[in-house]
Amino acid sequence: QVQLQESGPRLLKPSETLSLTCTLSGGSISPYYWSWIRQPPGKGLEWIGYIHYTGSTNYNPSLKGRVTMSVDTSRNQFSLRLNSVTAADTAVYYCARDPTDCSSTSCYTGWFDPWGRGTLVTVSS
């Protein structure tokens, strides 16, 4: 059974860089896409972006170029960096797998299962 666990600093000051790692157990990083999703306290869900096991990425433009994702297949980990954080970046950050559904000609992804338990990152001076 695939399980995901987020790790990283939980308290940041404004302008610092958020850095989180998601470690996968019970499965392999390949051949999937892997996403980061966040949820401000008491609010809804926002997709941050995904990374493919090959290293290709797709980020949400709403984060205005502050996001970088990376993958380490040897460690079964993928990571998120978000720079120049503000209080608006305070949220529970989840990592999740993007399942893939393939037909004879194409593959499709973009929904999320399973999810990590999430980690609350607080930005405060």
Add this chain to the structure above:
Amino acid sequence: DIVMTQSPDSLAVSLGERATINCKSSQNVLYSSNNKNFLAWYQQKPGQPPKLLFSWAYTRESGVPDRFSGSGSGTDFTLTISSLQAEDVAVYYCQQHYTTPWTFGQGTKVEIK
């Protein structure tokens, strides 16, 4: 971006009664090449991550009780709980994966009346 709008924002239903949640997308999420709707539903209980209930609008995930059903196509979708149980108290989200950025509805909170 595709905007997902859920209604209502919250609802209170008696145990054993039907709960209906609507989700409307600002653009069509039915892909003509495979005739599938790029729409997922999630359930989030307090203090837990979201749990996938349905992919492709109405493909139920393993282990999801059959009192849950998904329906709809194009821009209008519905999640129905046919007979609400106490363990169904949660916030429910729809999400489109037709085009990036993937986007979620604002959530619908289901409570017991």
